[in-house]
Amino acid sequence: MEVEGNPIRVQCIVQDGKMVVPPQYVQPPETRAQQNSKKISSSNNCDAPTPPVIDLSNADILSEQLGLACREWGAFHIINHGVPIRLLDDMKTAGRSFFEDCSMDQKLSYSCDTNSPASEGYGSRMLVASNDTVLDWRDYFDHHSLPLSRRNPSRWPNFSPNYREVVAEYSDQMKLLAQRLLGLISESLNLPSSCIEEIVGEFYQNITISYYPPCPQPELTLGLQAHSDMGAITFLIQDDVGGLEILKDGEWIFVNPLSDAIFVILADQTEIITNGKYRSAQHRAITNATNSRISVATFHDPAKTRKIRPLFKPPKYHEVMYEDYVSSWYTKGPEGKRNIDSLLLN
Structure with missing residues (x-):
C-alpha cells in the first residue's frame, strides 16, 4: 500500500472512511485480542489483577515493593516520580497535535526511512519489510533523543507550540528517571x-509517540503485536483512552491509565543482567472502534557494541552483543519473548 512512494498510514485508512480492515x-x-474471552481481563473486570502502583517517595518499603513487582510482573506504575505532571501532559498534547492538527503533507515531510527498521521519523512499519506478515494498526513518530550526539531537533516536528523544546525536556527527565530506577532495582x-x-553503559534513548486511530473492526487487529522490549527499561505514558495490556500468568491484563503516573516496563537486557530474577514484561496494544489513542514510550537501550551477560551464577543466558540482539528482533519479529528465550542455556 503506497501513495507516491510513501506507505499508506493507518490514519489515512480511517479518514478515507473504510469500514473493512485491509x-x-x-x-x-x-x-x-478477543480470540478467547476467558484469557482477557478487561478494564471492567473488578476481579482482574492489576499492575502494582509504587510510590517512589515511600522509602521504607520501596525496595521490597520494587523487588516484588519486578519478580511477579516486570511492569508497574510509579507515582511521586519527580517528573513534572505538566511535562507529561505537554508531551501527550504535542504528540496528538502532530497527528491530528498537521496536514498529511506536513507529516510526510518527516517520514522515516521505510527500508530501515527503527529509523527516526514518521512511519507505520515496525519490522523489516520481509517480516511484515501482519501490520499493526498504528502510526508513530520516533525521536532519537540520546546520547546528545544523536539528538537533532531539526528532524523533529515543529508545528505545535514548543514541540521540540517539550521533547528535549522530556528526554532529559526520562534519562534521570531511568538512572534512578535502575539504581533502585539494583539495590x-x-x-x-x-x-x-554500568553494565548497560551510556543510554541510547528513543522516544516513540504512537497514534492508534479508531478501527472499524477492532476484533481483527492489534495496535501493537505482543512483544517484550529489547533494551533495559521503558517508560510509558498513555492518554485516558487506554489500550495497553500486560501478559500475567497466561492472561492479558488491561492496564488502566493513571494520568499522573508513569508505567515502567522491564526489558530483555535487564532480564539477562539479573539472570532471570527479574523478568521483562510481554505486552501489546489493543484497538477500539470509537476513539483515537496516544501513548508515549521512552526506551533506554545499551550501545549496540555493548556485551550483556548475567550478573549471577550459574548463568541462565548466553552473553549477547546488543547489536546482534537488535538485528534478530527486527528480522525475525518479536512474537512474544522468543528472542530472549533463544538465549537460554540448556
Whole structure:
C-alpha cells in the first residue's frame, strides 16, 4: 500500500472512511485480542489483577515493593516520580497535535526511512519489510533523543507550540528517571546502586509517540503485536483512552491509565543482567472502534557494541552483543519473548 512512494498510514485508512480492515492488518485468529474471552481481563473486570502502583517517595518499603513487582510482573506504575505532571501532559498534547492538527503533507515531510527498521521519523512499519506478515494498526513518530550526539531537533516536528523544546525536556527527565530506577532495582537485588547502569553503559534513548486511530473492526487487529522490549527499561505514558495490556500468568491484563503516573516496563537486557530474577514484561496494544489513542514510550537501550551477560551464577543466558540482539528482533519479529528465550542455556 503506497501513495507516491510513501506507505499508506493507518490514519489515512480511517479518514478515507473504510469500514473493512485491509487484509494486511488482519491478525491470525490465535493472536487476536478477543480470540478467547476467558484469557482477557478487561478494564471492567473488578476481579482482574492489576499492575502494582509504587510510590517512589515511600522509602521504607520501596525496595521490597520494587523487588516484588519486578519478580511477579516486570511492569508497574510509579507515582511521586519527580517528573513534572505538566511535562507529561505537554508531551501527550504535542504528540496528538502532530497527528491530528498537521496536514498529511506536513507529516510526510518527516517520514522515516521505510527500508530501515527503527529509523527516526514518521512511519507505520515496525519490522523489516520481509517480516511484515501482519501490520499493526498504528502510526508513530520516533525521536532519537540520546546520547546528545544523536539528538537533532531539526528532524523533529515543529508545528505545535514548543514541540521540540517539550521533547528535549522530556528526554532529559526520562534519562534521570531511568538512572534512578535502575539504581533502585539494583539495590533491591542487594547490588550497588550503579551496577545495572554500568553494565548497560551510556543510554541510547528513543522516544516513540504512537497514534492508534479508531478501527472499524477492532476484533481483527492489534495496535501493537505482543512483544517484550529489547533494551533495559521503558517508560510509558498513555492518554485516558487506554489500550495497553500486560501478559500475567497466561492472561492479558488491561492496564488502566493513571494520568499522573508513569508505567515502567522491564526489558530483555535487564532480564539477562539479573539472570532471570527479574523478568521483562510481554505486552501489546489493543484497538477500539470509537476513539483515537496516544501513548508515549521512552526506551533506554545499551550501545549496540555493548556485551550483556548475567550478573549471577550459574548463568541462565548466553552473553549477547546488543547489536546482534537488535538485528534478530527486527528480522525475525518479536512474537512474544522468543528472542530472549533463544538465549537460554540448556
